[in-house]
Amino acid sequence: MLDDFFIRAVIAGIGLALVAGPLGCFIVWRRMAYFGDTMAHSALLGVALSFLFGVDLTLGVFAVGVLVALALLLLQRQESLSTDALLGILSHSALAVGLVLVAFMSWVRVDLIGFLFGDILAVSKSDIVAIYLGGALVIGLLIRFWRPLLAATVSTELAEAEGQRPEAMRALLMILMAVVIAIAMKLVGVLLITSLLIIPAATARRISLTPEQMGAYAGFIGVIAVVGGLEASRQWDTPSGPSIVVAALVLFAISLILPARLRPGANR
């Protein structure tokens, strides 16, 4: 069964969507969408550096993602520029430096388009193993730390006053994001990763009553987007990564026109 490239793509995509949904909820709740984008863009720099130093690609992307998150934390401490300006600088610098580095390395042939937009149809069995191992780790940590993660999201100050460690939770989220970006890059590409984190979560918001529901629904909505998008790309011969994002967008649009009574929480 796994010998069919399309089946492999579906299985890989489902694994990613199940992780990206719940994690994406935190990104939406904490208004970290632009931060996620920055980390995703830095993945290309990670690719370039991995080639340069001959290390494993996934590992290199993860490491650079964590470094960019640290750089942002340090720059934020200076209180000189607003966070969104800092993110704008980091995000596009990392992307540009990555592109320039790749161009310099004439000895490696890099499928740039593949890294920018992903190539889910090219996933190997070992990629699938990496996705499900990484995914299980992320989901496991999310479940283990769900309550303190949520408390830190609602109010850092309240969580800390009542004996929790919201700063550690913030660091944990950043690491989890770096993991997801590292495993998602091959599938949907650095430019589209954040859409898989954010669009299913935003779609789930309109039908959820509790944070836990929203996390679970976001995962399933992501799965529907992956299957639908891949099916559509086979049908109409469209690029697979962007097709998945378009499918997610369609689901989001449908959620917008849901009648109010189908949305719990809209009225008491």
Add this chain to the structure above:
Amino acid sequence: MTQDKDAAVLITLESIGVRRNGRPLVEGVSLTISRGEIVTLIGPNGSGKSTTARVVTGVLRPDEGRVTRKPGLSVGYVPQKLGIDWTLPLTVNRLMNLTARHKKSEVTHALEQVGAGHLGGAAVQTLSGGEFQRVLLARAMIGKPDLLVLDEPVQGVDFAGEVAIYELIGRIRDATQCGILMISHDLHVVMAETDTVICLNGHVCCRGTPELVAQSPEYLSLFGARAAPALAIYQHHHDHTHLPDGRVRAEDGSIHPGHAPHEHRDHDHA
């Protein structure tokens, strides 16, 4: 009594100071909160009330001075501002379990105590300001913490609701014997159950019972003589007024020397 009192001390701040960018926010603030005691901080904007409260909760580490907590001190906190993003679907029941898990019956009971028993299933974003404050109070007290820190617990609550919340805070103290640090949003309104009022203006201006502070020259010079008669002290459930000179005026207007027969609900004058 002293020894009992020492055992009941929950937290002590010894001349703490906090600076931001070299500028002192508070300096030389000392205070003690004991089991069953209500301490209220008042002072103008920027006088360091919230800074002091944040040192008490441990969110802020002071640059000077010493903080001593009872080992294992548990804190319930009502922050001054808590905006919950619309993107986070959160019912009142779920909010009650934010930092720890509680039984459903406990959640219902805590909400009923603040008169919010009917709101359990409501999304927090749909609550009015007063409802939200009451829910936050219920959330802070549900775990029966040793110390409650309430930063302006009655903001956005109408006058009748304000009286009800002050009564409730007094009842919580009586029932659980927790210590309470409260910041009063309204300079002139201090609840009668308060044992100690601390008037801040970057440093401690004056402190004492509400009646004493209202008459102190420091308070008067800080807020002007016109403020003095306006320091309203809720007298609910009290049939008498403590006069600054220690005498007691009963409800009928008669004045008794010292502790004439009158009833204090179970707080003692230690």
